[in-house]
Amino acid sequence: MKAYSELSREELMELREQLLAAYEEKKALGLNLDMSRGKPSPTQLGVSVGLMDVINSDSDMKSECGIDCRNYGCLDGIPEVKRLMAEMMGTTEDHIFIGGNASLTLMFDTVSRAYTHGIMGETPWCKLDKVKFLCPVPGYDRHFAITEHFGIEMINIPMSETGPDMDMVEELVNSDPTVKGIWCVPKYSNPQGICYSDETVRRFANLRPAAKDFRIFWDNAYVIHHLYEDNQVEILDIIGECEKAGNPDMVFEFASTSKVSFPGSGVSAMATSHANLEDAKKHYTIQTIGNDKVNQLRHARYFKNLDGLKEHMKKHADFMRPKFETTLKVLEEELDGLGIGSWIKPLGGYFISFDAMEGCAKAIVAKCKEAGVILTGAGATFPYHNDPKDSNIRIAPSFPTPEEMHQATEIFVLCVKLVSVQKLLES
Amino acid sequence: MKAYSELSREELMELREQLLAAYEEKKALGLNLDMSRGKPSPTQLGVSVGLMDVINSDSDMKSECGIDCRNYGCLDGIPEVKRLMAEMMGTTEDHIFIGGNASLTLMFDTVSRAYTHGIMGETPWCKLDKVKFLCPVPGYDRHFAITEHFGIEMINIPMSETGPDMDMVEELVNSDPTVKGIWCVPKYSNPQGICYSDETVRRFANLRPAAKDFRIFWDNAYVIHHLYEDNQVEILDIIGECEKAGNPDMVFEFASTSKVSFPGSGVSAMATSHANLEDAKKHYTIQTIGNDKVNQLRHARYFKNLDGLKEHMKKHADFMRPKFETTLKVLEEELDGLGIGSWIKPLGGYFISFDAMEGCAKAIVAKCKEAGVILTGAGATFPYHNDPKDSNIRIAPSFPTPEEMHQATEIFVLCVKLVSVQKLLES
Incomplete structure (x- = not known):
């Protein structure tokens, strides 16, 4: 793929039309997906099955x-x-x-x-x-x-x-x-x-x-x-x-x-x-x-003990990994080489951090919201909610299912592209 | 019984000898009874049997x-x-x-x-x-x-x-x-x-x-x-x-x-x-x-709901009542009419408050401790641990058994008498 910055004004305008059409299609799905907080999914909570049985009225x-x-x-x-x-x-x-x-x-x-x-x-x-x-x-x-x-x-x-x-x-x-x-x-x-x-x-x-x-x-x-x-x-x-x-x-x-x-x-x-x-x-x-x-x-x-914790965490990882991998795969497939965003592939934790082009984060989060995808507010990752570059967006893949994360990330990359094209056209 | 204040110096000195002998006898028992905190007894905790079974891994x-x-x-x-x-x-x-x-x-x-x-x-x-x-x-x-x-x-x-x-x-x-x-x-x-x-x-x-x-x-x-x-x-x-x-x-x-x-x-x-x-x-x-x-x-x-709470509290009361009554009975039998202490008979809560003669609370608590009965520190019931009259003592009957409370209160009243006699002899 060609980097967006190398596209001509005409190419950008044409691209914008295509992206807008795709966005309206996604929006029409009426989704409601929450990637805003580092919160385990309901099924993932089942990993701790048995925790509530450890202590009962017969326990010492x-x-x-x-x-x-x-x-x-x-x-x-x-x-x-x-x-x-x-x-x-x-x-x-x-x-x-x-x-x-x-x-x-x-x-x-x-x-x-x-x-x-x-x-x-x-x-x-x-x-x-x-x-x-x-x-x-x-x-x-x-x-x-x-x-x-x-x-x-x-x-x-x-x-x-x-x-x-x-x-x-x-x-x-x-x-x-x-x-x-x-x-x-x-x-x-x-x-x-x-x-x-x-x-x-x-x-x-x-x-x-x-x-x-x-x-x-x-x-x-x-x-x-x-x-x-x-x-x-x-x-x-x-x-x-x-x-x-x-x-x-x-x-x-x-x-x-x-x-x-x-x-x-x-x-x-x-x-x-x-x-x-x-x-x-x-x-x-x-x-x-x-x-x-x-x-x-x-x-x-x-x-x-620690071994017990480690065994337990493998089960959590089995839930989390597919969501991270799905998200990262869509990011790679859709954004690699376009020069409109960067991210780090994490080996643990609860988040993926995405850096958009300067001045685009707020607009991307707003566009996502319009299409039913809730992200952490842009700027939230900075003191006083003030990201001086308006660039960073936190993605929390834990709560939705892998399928939902796939859908949500597809909408996310679309919004990244759309807002980036708009930004380039304005500059 | 004659009030202590009406006793002659000789009577007080004789009484002191008797009390000291009785005190040494009690001390020799080597008791370890804690009336210091408003803390339910281990058996009383059994009242809430079933609480730990309400939620288990099958629960909604x-x-x-x-x-x-x-x-x-x-x-x-x-x-x-x-x-x-x-x-x-x-x-x-x-x-x-x-x-x-x-x-x-x-x-x-x-x-x-x-x-x-x-x-x-x-x-x-x-x-x-x-x-x-x-x-x-x-x-x-x-x-x-x-x-x-x-x-x-x-x-x-x-x-x-x-x-x-x-x-x-x-x-x-x-x-x-x-x-x-x-x-x-x-x-x-x-x-x-x-x-x-x-x-x-x-x-x-x-x-x-x-x-x-x-x-x-x-x-x-x-x-x-x-x-x-x-x-x-x-x-x-x-x-x-x-x-x-x-x-x-x-x-x-x-x-x-x-x-x-x-x-x-x-x-x-x-x-x-x-x-x-x-x-x-x-x-x-x-x-x-x-x-x-x-x-x-x-x-x-x-x-x-409230009815459930009320039913439950009856069971707690069944544990608490005998301890309060035992304590109050000993206080009444041993101290009524002596003019060396007063108390209120409570209808609920966790404590009995005892007011000794002025300047006696610290000494009573110390004497009790010496004989293996732990009371809340004298003065603790006042700001800055400062009871201006050094008079108030808090008795917490909840933790010991009724039998232990009986023993502990017997020692308590003995200490009250002993310290009061001492005080009167010094004044």
């Missing part, structure tokens, strides 16, 4: 530490679930605090605590004139929503195939004491599916922050969420690397079973240094008597 | 609104559990927000939101020089811990048999714009078991706060926790009364199933006006994608 409700899981107590989680989450996160259970049903809430609470009380005796962020966070972009909208909520200024950091631009990260973190944090999804990043290289992780661990209360918010959301059994990425353990580098307290790591067991009723965990844990627990003991231990016990007994 | 996981409870979504709770909690709290489901496993966390979050962002557009409390809360005393230590955590100045309000001293409440709330809240446990109060009279509730509803963001924190923790089927107290619905009084937004009401189903894995709820709900949800949507809907569904299907 005692944790291995002797606590009755039905009763009050146990602020930081029962030992068996701490061990499970530690194995999943590649750390040890002494680093773990077990949260409620969502790591998002653990992240919110961590920022909120820093805002109201400060981290480990430092000034509460609400008392400072300026607090900044670095935000590798494109990134996860709910991260940015938390920092925006607390009035924290967000600075875009470009991503490369090995992770965030570490020159820029080092320069900002090591020189500016108002830079207090950075949001990272180090493995199968949301939305690009990028995995941080060993060098990137080590450069993170070796930061020399100007702010004593600078923290890396390491959201390891897709830590075991591989698509391919024979092509799995492993990244370095940030907690261990930070310890080695003499920065043991510099990272809060987060993970959950939301996309392992059930999204609405999983178990979440924070992994961090002993000093950070003690600091956090002083606050958590005011906020809660402890999270749901029955659900913790259910998860610990169902998955047993 | 759809809420009546069509949402798959396993998946993401539904910020404020599924309709069937909202209805259940509304019935329990004596309000309507449009007032309800469903939280996680603890109403304590809902209360913490509500104060935290007011601190970081302000209530309904008012100045965030973190930006104010002074924020005050009224604290009816004795009260619940975890309430006071939340307000202390946020640097909120707490003002003691005396309790009477009809609720807090409303003259004092009205004077302070209606004149001082730095008074932003009051902690209330309106039914079977913690620790006295006092129920607010209709007049008290109406005076609350008719407050004319100097602060627009003044809120009543109405912790209806024991709303259906009666001890006697034929002697149940009902209090007025504060939300309805506030609406009638033209103060619809003045109250946040809280409740949970912690002492209905399982303390560690129940369902919590906040009930408040539509405007407060909208304001809270703007924040919660940043903090969570929604709480555990599988557990919500489990509770809704197990209890079904």
Whole structure:
């Protein structure tokens, strides 16, 4: 195929007519397909069959530490679930605090605590004139929503195939004491599916922050969420690397079973240094008597250990892979060589990130919506919903069926083409 | 029996010898009895048998609104559990927000939101020089811990048999714009078991706060926790009364199933006006994608409705009543007429509140501990752990067996006598 930029005005106009006709045809199908959120499909939820049978009224409700899981107590989680989450996160259970049903809430609470009380005796962020966070972009909208909520200024950091631009990260973190944090999804990043290289992780661990209360918010959301059994990425353990580098307290790591067991009723965990844990627990003991231990016990007994988790994740991958492959196949077949978009083929995670020609993302998302295909709002992958190039679009293939993803992607590529032609004609 | 104050010095000294001998005998038993927290006993937890069987892998996981409870979504709770909690709290489901496993966390979050962002557009409390809360005393230590955590100045309000001293409440709330809240446990109060009279509730509803963001924190923790089927107290619905009084937004009401189903894995709820709900949800949507809907569904299907809850609570009462009665019997038999302590006979809730002679509470708790009986720390029922009279002691009869409560109370009364005699001899 010829790149669109090489087409003459006449060719573009003719192409537009063809595309418009095809678009109207698709629109007439009256589809209603949602690719907007990283949400497992109803059938995929069946993967966790049996989870609801692990605990019944005949079960021994005692944790291995002797606590009755039905009763009050146990602020930081029962030992068996701490061990499970530690194995999943590649750390040890002494680093773990077990949260409620969502790591998002653990992240919110961590920022909120820093805002109201400060981290480990430092000034509460609400008392400072300026607090900044670095935000590798494109990134996860709910991260940015938390920092925006607390009035924290967000600075875009470009991503490369090995992770965030570490020159820029080092320069900002090591020189500016108002830079207090950075949001990272180090493995199968949301939305690009990028995995941080060993060098990137080590450069993170070796930061020399100007702010004593600078923290890396390491959201390891897709830590075991591989698509391919024979092509799995492993990244370095940030907690261990930070310890080695003499920065043991510099990272809060987060993970959950939301996309392992059930999204609405999983178990979440924070992994961090002993000093950070003690600091956090002083606050958590005011906020809660402890999270749901029955659900913790259910998860610990169902998955047993890392092997159990890995076996389980293969079943999820079997659901996810065809959707990713269908989507990528349509993108390749329809857009390769046209010069109107680029994407990365992910090996795990929940998303495909698409970069359209500058100034086209919003129009593409709107066109898709008109034809019944719901995408995450353009700009959502950037702080303040502001994609300076109006280029990035997040595709979430998990919820629809593979057939629906095929249909949806066909409409998507059509909209990409149509909007790109329009853009070229206007320029 | 003669009141201790009427005994001669010689009589007191002789009595002390007798009491000391008896105390040493008890101490030699080497008991280990915990009356410190309002925590159901292991056997009492068996009341909720079947709860863990309601949802299994064959269950329809759809809420009546069509949402798959396993998946993401539904910020404020599924309709069937909202209805259940509304019935329990004596309000309507449009007032309800469903939280996680603890109403304590809902209360913490509500104060935290007011601190970081302000209530309904008012100045965030973190930006104010002074924020005050009224604290009816004795009260619940975890309430006071939340307000202390946020640097909120707490003002003691005396309790009477009809609720807090409303003259004092009205004077302070209606004149001082730095008074932003009051902690209330309106039914079977913690620790006295006092129920607010209709007049008290109406005076609350008719407050004319100097602060627009003044809120009543109405912790209806024991709303259906009666001890006697034929002697149940009902209090007025504060939300309805506030609406009638033209103060619809003045109250946040809280409740949970912690002492209905399982303390560690129940369902919590906040009930408040539509405007407060909208304001809270703007924040919660940043903090969570929604709480555990599988557990919500489990509770809704197990209890079904208010009748189901009431039937269930009778079984709890059957466990609790003997413990309360044993404790009260020993108190009456051993202390009536001695003039060294007073208590109220509760009709529900989880506690008995004991008022010793001034300056004796700490010493009594310490003496009990020495003999293997753990009580809530003296002073814990007051803000800053400071009981100005060092008089109040909270007794929690729920965890030990009736036999153990008998033993523990015998030791308790012995310690009360011993410390009182000592006090009288010193004065």
